Amino acid sequence: MTLQLARRLKAVKPSATLSLNAKARALSAKGADVLSFAAGEPDFDTPEHIKDAAKAALDAGFTKYTATGGIPELKSAIVEKFKRENRLAFAPEQVIVSVGGKHALFNCFQALLSPGDEVVIFAPYWVSYPDMVRLADGEPVIIETSAADRWTPDPKELRRALSSRTRAVIFNSPSNPTGSVMPRKALEGLAEVLRHHDCLLISDDIYERLRYVNEPFVNVANLGPDLAARTLVVNGLSKAYSMTGWRLGYAAGPKELIAGMQTVQDQSTSNAASIVQKAAIAALSGPDEPVQKMVKAFHARRDRMVKGLNAIPGVSCLEPDGAFYCFPDVGQLIGKRYQGQPITGSVQLSEILIDDFLLAAVPGEPFGAEGFLRLSFATSDEKIDKGLGRLSDFVSKLQ
Numbered sequence: 001m002t003l004q005l006a007r008r009l010k011a012v013k014p015s016a017t018l019s020l021n022a023k024a025r026a027l028s029a030k031g032a033d034v035l036s037f038a039a040g041e042p043d044f045d046t047p048e049h050i051k052d053a054a055k056a057a058l059d060a061g062f063t064k065y066t067a068t069g070g071i072p073e074l075k076s077a078i079v080e081k082f083k084r085e086n087r088l089a090f091a092p093e094q095v096i097v098s099v100g101g102k103h104a105l106f107n108c109f110q111a112l113l114s115p116g117d118e119v120v121i122f123a124p125y126w127v128s129y130p131d132m133v134r135l136a137d138g139e140p141v142i143i144e145t146s147a148a149d150r151w152t153p154d155p156k157e158l159r160r161a162l163s164s165r166t167r168a169v170i171f172n173s174p175s176n177p178t179g180s181v182m183p184r185k186a187l188e189g190l191a192e193v194l195r196h197h198d199c200l201l202i203s204d205d206i207y208e209r210l211r212y213v214n215e216p217f218v219n220v221a222n223l224g225p226d227l228a229a230r231t232l233v234v235n236g237l238s239k240a241y242s243m244t245g246w247r248l249g250y251a252a253g254p255k256e257l258i259a260g261m262q263t264v265q266d267q268s269t270s271n272a273a274s275i276v277q278k279a280a281i282a283a284l285s286g287p288d289e290p291v292q293k294m295v296k297a298f299h300a301r302r303d304r305m306v307k308g309l310n311a312i313p314g315v316s317c318l319e320p321d322g323a324f325y326c327f328p329d330v331g332q333l334i335g336k337r338y339q340g341q342p343i344t345g346s347v348q349l350s351e352i353l354i355d356d357f358l359l360a361a362v363p364g365e366p367f368g369a370e371g372f373l374r375l376s377f378a379t380s381d382e383k384i385d386k387g388l389g390r391l392s393d394f395v396s397k398l399q
């Protein structure tokens with residue numbers, strides 16, 4: 001048999017972050033002293049009270065299928081979370097629980113897009129957005145932003161990018177990969193443009209809790225009931241509660257869209273794991289101190305990594321206001337020679353770092369930002385210092 005894979009797969013790449021992580025893990029398994037700044041996950045353990053809730057659910061035999069979109073108690077906890085922390089009012093039928101925020105986004109595009117429909121994405125973007133849109137037969141429309149503008153999109157460019165085929169615009173603040181937090185004023189400028197264009201707004205708030213600025217968190221749905229009525233807010237437990245492996249995310253938004261996403265989920269994964277749903281109630285309704293403790297630690301590590309990066313010649317890094325990524329500009333290193341060969345781009349730079357310096361740093365190119373690297377500071381001070389030492393060693397060998 002000549003196996004023919006679906007045409008839609010041809011336009012899609014495997015996740016660059018997941019493949020670099022796999023390479024780092026494989027080298028570690030062979031005994032190499034790899035330092036990984038590639039992971040998109042906190043290095044803390046899941047808080048005890050959340051683990052206890054999962055154990056209690058298991059012991060109580062809560063191990064059967066649940067309603068596809070989540071158990072009512074969890075939906076209530078999510079509704080309460082939105083009210084308490086985001087000043088947003090949703091009815092339970094406007095909420096869906098999925099197998100991670102990624103899954104909620106995937107279901108949204110499957111429910112929303114027809115061939116040729118467009119989704120506006122600001123670059124640098126999370127690697128999965130364009131490919132999830134393509135997997136739903138949609139077309140990503142990319143709007144560039146720059147470090148010089150602190151990654152804030154220009155409303156004029158947004159106006160130009162919108163068309164009769166635009167079905168959605170994605171916001172992600174704090175951002176993966178830049179760590180930038182969109183200031184309220186900038187968001188208002190973009191919202192003004194969007195008020196004249198009828199499309200869905202997607203607010204991916206997965207890094208909401210990981211911020212190092214004092215201003216209150218704001219998303220596009222907070223800017224007025226007209227915008228809130230057409231926003232899908234996506235969030236999850238992975239980053240705030242150090243629960244990446246548990247796979248639980250959720251979304252809230254227009255009732256018809258949630259119903260469409262539920263149909264996709266009905267016919268694919270069904271419900272998120274039953275015991276994880278019980279743990280999610282404990283996460284969203286329980287004590288907040290573990291999150292605050294983690295944020296404090298990330299804040300100090302961010303300062304350490306930014307300082308270390310800016311001390312390396314040819315590397316410059318803006319201070320990220322959120323998430324756990326530094327996104328240094330390494331453009332000055334590209335074109336220099338390493339072992340006699342010119343470095344052609346961030347992908348090659350990342351390959352040299354992992355192969356010759358056992359340092360995993362994700363190239364900017366798959367995030368739509370050539371000339372940058374993404375380094376996670378969700379790791380110990382000791383590893384940050386050691387890893388930056390290796391980067392510095394590499395730079396000293398360039399000609």
Ligand SMILES: Cc1ncc(COP(=O)(O)O)c(C=O)c1O
Pocket residue numbers: 040099100101102103126172175176204206235236237238244247248249
């Ligand atoms: C920007 C962004 N959105 C969504 C997700 C999805 O997270 P999860 O599926 O673990 O909830 C991630 C994970 O890396 C992310 O970086």
